[in-house]
Amino acid sequence: MSSLRAPTPKGGLARFGDGLDSARRSPLLRRLRSAIFWALCGAALLAIILPLLDMIVTLIQQAAPLLNLNLLTHGSAIDPAHLNAPIGVENGILGSLLLGLGVLIVAGIIGVLAGLYIVEFAPPRPRAVMRFFSEVLSGVPSIVVGLVAYTVLVNGPLQWHYSLVAAVISLSVITIPYIVKNTEVAFDQAPRSLREGAAALGLSRLTTARKILLPTALPGIVGGLILAQAIAMGETAPLLFSANWTDANPVIKLTNNPEPYLTGVTYNTLILPYVQAHELAAAAALVTVLIILLLLVMGRAATARSKRMTERMDL
Numbered sequence: 001m002s003s004l005r006a007p008t009p010k011g012g013l014a015r016f017g018d019g020l021d022s023a024r025r026s027p028l029l030r031r032l033r034s035a036i037f038w039a040l041c042g043a044a045l046l047a048i049i050l051p052l053l054d055m056i057v058t059l060i061q062q063a064a065p066l067l068n069l070n071l072l073t074h075g076s077a078i079d080p081a082h083l084n085a086p087i088g089v090e091n092g093i094l095g096s097l098l099l100g101l102g103v104l105i106v107a108g109i110i111g112v113l114a115g116l117y118i119v120e121f122a123p124p125r126p127r128a129v130m131r132f133f134s135e136v137l138s139g140v141p142s143i144v145v146g147l148v149a150y151t152v153l154v155n156g157p158l159q160w161h162y163s164l165v166a167a168v169i170s171l172s173v174i175t176i177p178y179i180v181k182n183t184e185v186a187f188d189q190a191p192r193s194l195r196e197g198a199a200a201l202g203l204s205r206l207t208t209a210r211k212i213l214l215p216t217a218l219p220g221i222v223g224g225l226i227l228a229q230a231i232a233m234g235e236t237a238p239l240l241f242s243a244n245w246t247d248a249n250p251v252i253k254l255t256n257n258p259e260p261y262l263t264g265v266t267y268n269t270l271i272l273p274y275v276q277a278h279e280l281a282a283a284a285a286l287v288t289v290l291i292i293l294l295l296l297v298m299g300r301a302a303t304a305r306s307k308r309m310t311e312r313m314d315l
Contacts, residue, residue: 056289062282071283076265077247083276089284095250095260096233096291099243102168103175103232108225111176115183115224120209138177145173146238154242160255167243167259171235175228182227186220187213226299230292236263262288 060067066087074088114134118127152158153166160166190213198208244258245268251257265284269277 059282059286063279063286066279066283075247076280078277083274087280089265089287091249091260092262092265092284096262098250099167099261100229100232103171103228106168107172107175107179107228111179112183112221115180116209119184119187134177134180142174142235143237145170146241149238150241162244162258163255164259165254167239170238170242171232175231179224179228182224183221186217190216222299226295229295233292236267
């Protein structure tokens with residue numbers, strides 16, 4: 001009779017017990033995985049932040065003797081006979097701001113209009129062609145752009161020589177693809193309901209883009225313009241071929257006049273065999289970084305204000 005007794009479901013009980021043990025261990029495993037994930041995120045964040053902090057600290061240490069008011073009120077000309085004379089980066093700051101204004105006007109207008117046309121008005125084939133050439137242009141090395149500018153604008157048929165307009169065009173060619181891309185993304189992210197509502201009201205596509213979509217896309221457009229300014233502020237190679245360099249303050253003369261810029265102060269003084277020149281190069285680099293940070297903060301503030309205005313819109 002014992003042989004006819006039903007077997008005990010030991011396997012089922014064992015599996016049930018394993019499930020309970022796994023359930024007890026799962027919170028610990030989840031916490032462990034979460035801790036590992038956030039540790040890796042923190043390490044990645046440090047890998048981004050630490051080089052920047054190290055660069056800023058190094059620049060401050062090297063430029064410390066020149067960090068005074070004279071840095072903003074004197075030019076970068078160094079007289080070997082009077083190495084103790086005050087020097088600064090006034091001409092570089094003014095020149096970079098002038099070039100940045102020119103890029104904002106030229107590249108900003110062309111880039112925003114091109115991005116708007118691609119995303120809202122262009123037929124499929126022209127849209128694909130424009131996107132392709134924009135992406136190719138964004139990958140062209142800046143020194144190649146500078147060489148073409150020198151060949152065509154400076155020493156070519158136009159004979160503008162080293163000048164403000166040649167420098168602005170060179171920087172605009174480099175920055176336009178980024179403005180175009182950010183404008184495309186900004187308009188693409190606008191809610192589809194806005195377009196549908198505008199179409200239901202009988203608004204034209206131009207009116208829809210200008211009055212309905214633009215307020216929503218404005219933060220992305222501002223971000224693209226800020227990125228363009230940051231890129232232009234940090235360029236050197238194309239300016240060496242188009243603007244050359246001068247120790248004098250900039251003048252608003254479109255052609256036949258070299259222009260100063262901050263990265264030019266660093267480039268042209270670092271090669272001089274004077275300690276003061278090396279300190280000035282570090283000071284110019286530090287001011288360049290600080291201006292870029294200031295531009296980013298201004299861009300963040302403008303973006304936040306645009307977002308608040310968009311949220312208050314009665315959509």
